[in-house]
Each structure stands twice: as C-alpha cells, then as structure tokens.
Amino acid sequence: xxxxxxxxxxxxxxxxxxxxxxxxxxGTRIAYLAPWRNRLNVWVQDLDPSGRPDGExxxxxxxxxxxxxRYEWTHDxxxxxxxxxxxxxxNHHLYRVDLDVPAAPAVDLTPFPGARVLNHxxxxxxxxxxxxxxxxxxxxxxxxxELDIASGELTVLAENPGHVLDWLLTREREPLSLTMxxxxxxxxxxxxxGDPDPIAxxxxxxxxxxxxxxxxxxxxxxxxxxxxxxxxRMRLALIDLATGEETEVDSHPVHDLDGTRRSVAQAxxxxxxxxxxxxxxxxxxxxxxxxxxxxxxxFAAVLKEVEALSxxxxxxLSSDDGGQRWVxxxxxxxxxxxxxxxxxxxxxxxxxxxxxxxxxxxxxAPMRPVxxxxxxxxxxxxxxxxxxxxxxxxxxLVLLVHGxxxxxxAWGFDQAVQLLANRGYAVLQVNFRGSTGYGRxxxxxxxxxxxxxxxxxxxxxxxxxxxxxxxxxxxxxxFGGSYGGYSTLVGVTFTPDRFAAAxxxxxxxxxxxxxxxxxxxxRPALVNNWYRYVGxxxxxxxxxxxxxxxxxxxxxxxxxxxxxxxxxxxxxxVQAESDNIVAALRERGVDVEYMLKADxxxxxxxxxxxxxxxxAAERFLARHLGGRSGEA
Numbered sequence: 095x096x097x098x099x100x101x102x103x104x105x106x107x108x109x110x111x112x113x114x115x116x117x118x119x120x121g122t123r124i125a126y127l128a129p130w131r132n133r134l135n136v137w138v139q140d141l142d143p144s145g146r147p148d149g150e151x152x153x154x155x156x157x158x159x160x161x162x163x164r165y166e167w168t169h170d171x172x173x174x175x176x177x178x179x180x181x182x183x184x185n186h187h188l189y190r191v192d193l194d195v196p197a198a199p200a201v202d203l204t205p206f207p208g209a210r211v212l213n214h215x216x217x218x219x220x221x222x223x224x225x226x227x228x229x230x231x232x233x234x235x236x237x238x239x240e241l242d243i244a245s246g247e248l249t250v251l252a253e254n255p256g257h258v259l260d261w262l263l264t265r266e267r268e269p270l271s272l273t274m275x276x277x278x279x280x281x282x283x284x285x286x287x288g289d290p291d292p293i294a295x296x297x298x299x300x301x302x303x304x305x306x307x308x309x310x311x312x313x314x315x316x317x318x319x320x321x322x323x324x325x326x327r328m329r330l331a332l333i334d335l336a337t338g339e340e341t342e343v344d345s346h347p348v349h350d351l352d353g354t355r356r357s358v359a360q361a362x363x364x365x366x367x368x369x370x371x372x373x374x375x376x377x378x379x380x381x382x383x384x385x386x387x388x389x390x391x392x393f394a395a396v397l398k399e400v401e402a403l404s405x406x407x408x409x410x411l412s413s414d415d416g417g418q419r420w421v422x423x424x425x426x427x428x429x430x431x432x433x434x435x436x437x438x439x440x441x442x443x444x445x446x447x448x449x450x451x452x453x454x455x456x457x458x459a460p461m462r463p464v465x466x467x468x469x470x471x472x473x474x475x476x477x478x479x480x481x482x483x484x485x486x487x488x489x490x491l492v493l494l495v496h497g498x499x500x501x502x503x504a505w506g507f508d509q510a511v512q513l514l515a516n517r518g519y520a521v522l523q524v525n526f527r528g529s530t531g532y533g534r535x536x537x538x539x540x541x542x543x544x545x546x547x548x549x550x551x552x553x554x555x556x557x558x559x560x561x562x563x564x565x566x567x568x569x570x571x572x573f574g575g576s577y578g579g580y581s582t583l584v585g586v587t588f589t590p591d592r593f594a595a596a597x598x599x600x601x602x603x604x605x606x607x608x609x610x611x612x613x614x615x616x617r618p619a620l621v622n623n624w625y626r627y628v629g630x631x632x633x634x635x636x637x638x639x640x641x642x643x644x645x646x647x648x649x650x651x652x653x654x655x656x657x658x659x660x661x662x663x664x665x666x667x668v669q670a671e672s673d674n675i676v677a678a679l680r681e682r683g684v685d686v687e688y689m690l691k692a693d694x695x696x697x698x699x700x701x702x703x704x705x706x707x708x709x710a711a712e713r714f715l716a717r718h719l720g721g722r723s724g725e726a
Contacts, residue, residue, distance in 0.1 A: 096483050097481065097482065097483035097484045097514065097518070098454075098483060099207075099457075099515075100516065100722060101457070102724060103513065103709050103712065104705055105450070105452050105453060106450075106509045106708075107513070107701070107704045107705050107707075108131070108701050108704075108705060109129045109133075109134055109161070109701045109707050110127070110128075110134075110143040110449035111128060111129075111447070111449060111451060112126050112127070112128045112137075112433075112447045112449055112451055113126065113127050113128075113423070113433075113449040114126055114127040114165075114410065115410075115412075115415060115421050115423065115446060116166070116167060116185070116410065116412035116421055116434045117141075117167065117412050117414055117419055117420070117435075118171040118414070119170060119369065119415045120170075120171040120415065120696070121141070121414030121419040122140060122141055122171065122415060123138055123140050123141060123171065124138070124139055124141060124421060125138045125160065125165065125174060126139075126152075127161075127163070127165075128151075128153075128435075129159075129558060130153045130155075130156070130417070131158045132702070133157055133158060133159070133161045133162070133700070133701075134161035134162055135153050135154075135155040135156065135157055135161075135162050135488075136153070136154050136155045136165045136176060136186050136191065137153050137154065137172060138151065138152055138174075138193060139149045139151035141435075144440075144442060144655055145419065145435045145437050145444065145615055146444065147446065150200070151194065151624070153231075154174065154191050154193060154201070155176065155189075155200055155469050156200070157178060159181075159693075160178065160180070160182075160244070160693075160700065161700065162176050164177050164360065165177075166216070168216065168243055169216060169221035169222055170221070170222075172192065172194050173190055173191060173193065173243060173244075174190070174191045175188055175190050175224065175243065176191070176200075177211060177214075178272050178286065179521065180695045180697065181663045181692075181694070181697075182661050182663045182664065182693070182695020182697075182699060183665060183695055184665055184666075185201070185208060185210045186210055186211050187202050187204045187205070187209070187211060188202075188204050188211050188224065188226065188241070189202055190203050190243060196258070198496065200672070203224075203243070203246050203696040204226075204230065204248075206228075206564055208233065209229055209230040210228065210229055210366065211227070211228050212227040212303045212615075213226065213227055213229070214227075217263065217310075218312060218371065218372030219265055219372075220240075220315070222242065222243050222244060223240055223241060223242060223243065224240070224243060225238070225241075225263055226237070226239050227261060228240060229615055231250075231253065232234055232547075233614060233615065234256060234613075234615040234617075235253070235254040235255070235256050235615065236254050236258070236261075236613035236615055237250055237252065237253050237254050237400075238251045238252040238254070238261035238263065239251065240263075240271055244599050245723055246413065251263065251267070251269055251283050252269040252271070252288075255288065255299075256618070257273055257275060257616065257618055258271045258272065259272045259274060259304060259619055260272040260304060260316065261285075262474055263310070264307065264310065264314055265310075266314075267285060267426070268285070269284075269285035270282060270283065270284060270317075271283050271284075271285045271290055271533070272304070272308070273290065274298065274619075274621055275295070275298075277298070277299060278297050278298030278299065278406050278621045278622045278626065279296065279298050280295070280296040280297075280298050280304065280622075281294075281295050281296075282294045282295075282317070283310075284523065287570035291333060291638060292338075293333065293338045294333045294338045294340065296321070297322075298621065298622040298626075299534075299622060300321075300322045300534050301320075301537060301622065302537070302622045302623040302626065302627070303354055303357065303358070303500050303530075303619075303622075303623060304619065305319050305320065305585075306356070306357040307319065307320055307351075307353050307363050307364060307365055308320075309363065309365060310370055311332065311372075311374075312359045312367070312368075312372035312373045312374070314333050315335055315336065316332045316333055316335050316473075317332070317333045317335065318331070318332055318343065318365060318374070319333055320351045320353040320354075320364075321340065322534050322565075324342075324347075325341055326396035326533040326534055326535050327345065327346070327348075327350050327351075327533050328342045328348070328350040328351040328531075328533075328534075329342055329343075329344065329346075329351060330343040330345065330351055330365070333706060334481040343374070343377075343671070344377050344387060344389060345636040346385065346387065347383060348381060349379035349380060349381040349531075350379065350380065350530075350531045350532065350533060351364055351377065351378070351379055352364045352378045352379055352384065352531065354500060354501075354502065354530040355380065355501060355530055355531050356378070358498065358500070359501075361408065361409075361612055363420050364378040364379075365377060366378070366393070366411060368390075368417060369412070369413055369414070369415055369417070370415040370417070374390070375388065375390045375392065375393035376388045376389055376393055376394075377389065377395065378689055380531055381598065382463035382475070382505060383407055383463075383505045384407040384408075384425065384504075384505075386407075386408060392416070395438070396436075397436050399436060399438065399441070399443070400420065400422050400436055401436075403422070403424070403434045403436065403443055404424040404426065404429075404432060404434070405426070405524060406425050406426030406432070406506075407424065407425045408422050408423075408424060408425070408426045408431065408656055409422070409424055410422070410423045417438070418438045418512070419436075419437050419438075419439075420435070420437075421435055421436075422436065422440065425505070425506040425507070426455075426506065426507060427458070427459075427461040427479075427505060427506055427507055428447070428455040428456075428458040428459070428460060429455045429507075430449060430450060430453075430506070430507030431448070431449040431507070432438035432445065432447075432448050432449075433445070433446045433447050433448075433449070434446060449660075457478045457482060457516075458482070458512050458515075458516075459511075459512060459516070460479070461477050461479045461505055461506070461508070461511065462477065462478050462480075463475065463476070463505065464476050464477065464478045465478055466524065466558045467554075468527075468547075468550065468551050468554045469550060472527060472536070472554055472602045474524055474525060474526060474527075474551055475507035475525045476523060476524045476525060476555060477503055477505065477522075477523040477531060478520065478521070478523075478559070478564070479511050479512075479514075479515050479520050479521040479522075479523075480515065480520050480564065481516070481519065481520070481539050482515070482516075484518065486520065486563075486564055486585070487564065488494050488564075488565075488566045489519065489520040489565060489566060489569075490519050490520070490566060490570070490715075490719040490720055490721050491519060491520065491521075491522060491556065491559055491566070491569065491571070492514050492520070492521050492522070492570075492572070492715065492719075493555070493556055493570065493571065493572045493573070493585075493593075494510065494511065494514070494521055494522065494523050494573050494574065494578075495523075495524070495526075495572065495573070495574030495578035495581040495582065496523065496529070496574070496577070496578055497574070497578045497579075498528070498576070499526070499529065499532070499577040499581075500529075500530050501529065501530060501531055501577075502531040503523040503524075503525055503529075504531075509708075510573075511523070511710070513708055513712065514715075514721070517716070517721040517723065517724075518713070518722045519715070519719070519721050520559065520564050520565055522559055522565075524551060526540075526555075527543065527548055527551055528540025528543070528547050528627070534725045536685075540627055541626060541627050542627070543627075544580075544584075544605070544627065544628050544643050545584045545588055545644075546643075547555055548581070549581065549584050549585070549588060550686070552581065552585070556570055558593065561564065569594055569719045569720055570592065570593055570594060570719075571594060571595040571596060571597070571718070571719050572585045572593050572594060572596050572632065573596070573597040573599075573715075574582060574597075574598070574713070575599035575600055575601070575697055576599070576666070576667060576696065577601075577602070578601070579598040579599050579602065580601045580602035580603070580605075580645070581601075582596050582597065582598040582601055583596075583598050583601050583602075583603055583645035583675065584643075586645075586651075586652050586653075587645040587649065587651045587652055588645075588648065588651075590651045590652060590653050590654055593654050594654065594718050594719055595656075595657075595714065595715055595717075595719050596654050596655070596656045596657070596716035597656075597711050597714065597715070598672075599658045599659040599660075599697065599707075600657050600659065600661060600666075600667045600671075600672070600697060601658075601667065601671065601672070602644075602667055602671055603628075603642070603644060603645050603646045603671045603674055603675040604641070604645075604646045604671060604674065605628055605631075605640040605643060606631035606637050606640045606641060606644070607670065607671065608667060608668075609625075609628075609631050609640075610631055611670070612665075612666065613665050613666075628643070637651065645675065646675060646678070648673060649678040649679065649682075650674060650682070652679060655717075655718045656679070656684075656687070657686070657688075657710065657711065657714045658672050658675065658686060658687065658688045658689070659686040659688075659689045659690075659698075659707055660672035660673075660689070660690050660691075661670075661690075661694030661695045661696060661697065661698065662690060662691065662692045662693045663692075663693070663694060663695040663697070664694075665695065666695075666696045672688070672690070675683065677689045687710065687714060689707060689710060691703050711713075712724060
C-alpha cells in the first residue's frame with residue numbers, strides 16, 4: 095500500500111459531524127452533539143418504533159461562542175441539562191433546556207457571576223433534582239447544593255468551611271464529607287452539622303487526585319470506591335456506611351479499575367449502572383485496551399451483543415429506563431466514535447452515524463501497544479503509531495507526552511497522533527512513572543522525580559525506538575500539553591541535545607509559581623499530588639529544589655527550535671508560565687514561535703483555534719524534522 099494522501103487538518107481537527115449520542119429515558123429520542131454556527135451544540139431527533147432516526151433533527155441549544163461538550167438527559171424525556179464555561183475559564187454553569195418549549199432559550203440554573211459548578215449528578219431516588227458542588231457563596235469554598243431542575247430552586251445542604259474536598263448525600267439526605275487529615279489521609283465522614291463523624295480512612299498517597307470513583311450504592315447503605323487495599327492494583331470496593339467495613343465488589347487480575355483516568359478525561363464513571371434503579375451492571379478496567387466485566391446477568395447478555403457490533407471497545411453507553419434500547423459509541427484507533435443503536439428486545443441493531451465520515455479507516459494508522467523497559471528495570475506501557483504505506487525505519491519521531499502527570503495514554507483515536515502519522519512521523523506515547531492505571535507502585539515511583547527519572551523514562555523510550563530501527567536519532571521531536579508541556583520544556587533544557595524540535599502547549603515553566611497561582615479552592619487538594627511529588631514552595635529548601643527542576647532556571651540551555659502555545663484564560667497554568675519562557679528566549683535573541691489565543695483556557699476547544707494550532711505545528715515540525723506538510 096502506498097502512503098495515503100495528505101489528510102486536511104480540518105478533517106482531523108475540525109468538529110465531528112455528530113458525536114456524543116445518548117438515548118432518552120423513554121427510548122423515543124436521541125440527543126447528540128453537532129455543529130451549529132461552527133460550534134458544537136445539542137441536537138435532538140425522534141426514533142421510530144424500530145429505532146431508526148425519524149423526522150428532522152432540531153438544534154436545542156444555541157451557543158455561538160464556545161462548543162457544548164457535556165450534556166445529559168434528566169430523569170424524564172422532557173428536559174436536558176448541560177454545562178458551559180466562558181472562554182475556557184472553567185467557571186462552568188449548569189443550563190436547562192425544555193424540549194416541550196422549543197422557542198424558549200436555555201436557562202442558566204446557576205446564574206452567579208464567577209461561580210463554578212465543580213461537579214454534579216442526578217441522584218437515584220430523587221428524580222428531578224441535581225446534586226452539585228458550587229462556590230456561589232465564597233470563591234474558595236465548594237458547598238453541597240440540591241437543585242430543582244424544573245423550578246431552578248437551589249437548596250444549600252451543607253456549607254463548606256474550606257477543607258471539604260468532596261460531598262455525597264445519603265438517601266436520608268444526610269451529607270457525607272471527604273476531608274483530608276494533616277498527613278494527607280482522606281477521611282469519609284458523616285458531616286454531622288459540621289462536626290464530622292469518621293466512617294473510613296484512605297491512604298492519600300494512593301489517591302493523589304482523590305477517590306475515583308466514589309458513589310452511593312443503589313440501596314443507600316454504602317459507597318462504592320476505587321481502592322488499593324490488599325494489593326497493587328485498584329479494585330472496586332464497598333464501604334458499609336454503618337460499620338466502615340470495606341469489602342471487595344470486583345477486581346481484575348491484571349488491570350486497574352479505570353477510575354482516575356476517566357475522571358481527568360471527564361469521560362464518566364467506570365461503573366456502569368442501571369438508569370432506572372442505579373444498580374451496578376458492570377465495571378470498566380483498562381489495560382492495553384478496555385475490559386468491561388459484567389456484574390448483572392441481563393447486562394452480560396446485552397454486552398455480548400453490543401461488543402459484537404465493532405472491533406473497537408464500548409465507549410459511552412446509554413439505555414432507556416427498561417434497559418432494552420441502547421445507544422453505544424465505540425472507542426477505536428482508526429474508526430472513531432462509530433455510534434450504534436441496539437434493541438435487546440428484538441435483537442435489531444444499526445449504525446446510526448460515524449462522527450468523521452470523510453475519514454477512511456484504511457488510511458489511518460493503527461496504534462500498537464508496546465512495553466519498554468526503563469534503565470532501572472521499570473516497565474513502561476506505551477503506544478507506538480507508525481505511518482501507513484512506508485518503510486517504518488529511520489523515520490522522524492514525535493514523542494507525544496500526556497498531561498497530568500496523574501493520567502495515562504490509552505488505545506483509541508487521537509487526532510494529533512493521526513495527523514502526525516499521516517505526515518510521516520512515528521509517534522510514541524509513553525506511560526512513564528507517575529502515570530495512573532498501572533498500580534500504585536508505578537504511580538508512586540514518580541515521587542521526587544520531576545525532571546529526574548520521569549524524564550529518564552522518556553529518553554529511554556526514545557532510545558528504544560532508535561534501537562528498534564523506527565526512529566532517526568537526529569530527527570526526534572517532543573510535543574506535549576500541560577504536564578506534557580512541562581516535560582517538553584524539561585526536554586529542551588535538561589537534555590538539549592536530544593531533540594530537534596519541541597512544541598509546548600500550556601506547559602509549566604516554573605513549578606513554584608505554578609503552585610502559587612492555582613485557583614484557591616483547589617489548593618487544599620494539592621497535598622497528595624503536587625506537594626507530595628514535587629514540594630512546598632513555602633519551604634525555602636523545597637522551593638530551591640523546585641526551581642532546580644524548573645525549565646525557567648535553565649533557559650540558557652535551550653538551543654532546540656521551540657513553539658509555545660497558550661490560552662489567555664488558563665486558570666491552571668497561567669499565561670505567565672509561557673510569557674516568561676518566551677521573554678527569556680527572545681532576550682537572548684532565540685527564535686521562538688508563540689501562539690496565544692485570547693478566547694481559550696487550558697488547551698484549545700474552538701475548532702478554528704485547534705486548526706490554527708495544528709497547521710502551525712505541522713509547518714514547524716516539517717521545517718525541523720522533515721515530515722510532510724499540507725502547507726509546504
């Protein structure tokens with residue numbers, strides 16, 4: 095097979111034609127995301143009795159400024175709710191759409207300037223309500239609030255004195271709090287009017303980003319949590335609210351429960367639950383690919399039929415209240431998001447749509463799992479993507495570094511990977527130490543290793559790709575966002591002779607400044623991640639060590655061509671992190687490309703900005719690594 099033609103950047107990085115479908119509770123309609131005025135908005139379409147789309151779809155949201163990414167049906171089939179921020183500031187508000195009143199505009203259910211809904215859920219047993227955490231009372235305190243969807247009435251159930259990390263609510267409407275002890279332990283307690291009564295304690299080192307998942311059981315007598323108790327792998331456990339006793343619900347002999355990654359990616363819970371009753375149907379684990387373990391006989395029968403529809407793995411699953419009509423989108427490396435309807439009562443199934451119908455799966459590159467051994471013997475689960483149609487030897491290589499670092503790369507469609515492979519690059523993604531989903535030992539191996547062994551892992555992976563014959567050692571680039579952007583800057587400052595080009599997207603240049611500028615309400619949650627793994631900038635000795643591990647302290651070492659990308663509204667990695675590194679280079683007369691977007695935050699969302707970014711990146715990489723470019 096000859097190398098495929100150049101795929102336009104717009105086809106890969108533009109908005110999907112349709113995506114994110116889910117079925118209504120009564121099984122008569124589907125909702126999905128599709129463009130309206132160049133922004134993704136929510137659309138609704140009827141289904142006929144056999145499950146075929148029926149009648150004209152209609153757009154039910156009208157956001158011309160920023161794409162809607164997350165929506166959900168309410169307990170009935172009349173209303174939808176969705177979240178939206180402003181320009182990437184992450185101050186998400188919750189909105190309501192009433193399908194029975196098509197002409198009515200969406201209603202902001204949290205109309206408080208500067209407020210942020212941190213998370214929300216629709217509890218089983220209280221239809222028509224939403225539980226949420228919101229800081230409308232005080233910017234750094236997330237209160238537990240119940241929202242009546244129809245009326246918009248808000249009821250504060252518990253005020254946060256400043257140290258509560260998360261909230262739950264029992265069937266008896268008793269708040270449960272998650273707080274942090276002085277040693278970082280996470281404590282689940284009955285709130286008891288502000289005098290917490292502890293139920294269970296979890297080792298904070300096991301949960302740098304908090305407990306994921308943590309969900310009230312269907313009968314309300316316990317909570318399901320991801321736990322490392324008794325082993326290195328995360329399993330699903332049950333905490334009895336009466337006794338605090340922990341028991342195992344389910345586990346996989348090799349894989350971790352896919353909790354933390356899904357939380358960071360905002361991909362939903364790893365627990366698959368009945369829409370009507372809240373009972374546990376299945377559990378998602380993630381190794382080289384996803385594994386779903388069914389825990390309910392009826393769901394096991396559904397899952398068997400659903401998994402036969404694609405050689406991908408089931409992504410988003412939704413069903414009607416009866417659990418008979420299903421809509422499922424599939425994770426796949428070369429056929430992204432193909433979405434199917436399946437009726438378990440009749441056995442009927444049909445493809446509803448492919449989000450990117452212009453993309454030919456045969457022209458896209460397969461993502462291959464590989465395992466690389468680091469210099470100290472640690473195994474690094476990784477993914478290698480090689481261009482289609484050319485000899486996979488001596489290629490320019492792009493090391494694509496994931497963010498977090500408490501995250502992981504996973505098998506599936508990645509727009510950046512496919513663009514790079516289509517341009518002739520080998521692409522290597524490494525789950526270096528500190529990545530989640532590979533057991534707590536793999537994660538904890540990153541403590542104290544920023545710009546140390548975490549970076550060594552990446553260099554060892556590049557050496558592996560060169561030794562395998564895939565990569566030309568003189569044409570290696572590094573590209574990453576957030577922590578991956580920090581890692582990119584570490585690459586060009588700590589190992590300046592290893593990379594021929596570098597692209598830093600919203601990367602940290604000064605670890606201490608980064609920690610001092612994160613939003614106030616997040617700071618109590620930094621104990622088990624940034625403070626534990628990197629240090630406390632308030633301690634002079636630790637601050638000095640943090641500066642030594644910061645690229646800004648080695649800016650004079652940079653000789654690698656560098657491209658820096660930043661969103662002006664980024665509240666996580668503020669604009670100064672990029673401004674300072676760019677200014678320091680320009681003072682030295684070093685040529686650095688700087689792309690700053692005024693309407694973006696921590697990463698780019700608007701399609702025209704995504705397209706601008708990757709057009710610039712492909713030109714930049716082609717100039718320095720020699721790959722193809724659509725604008726050569």
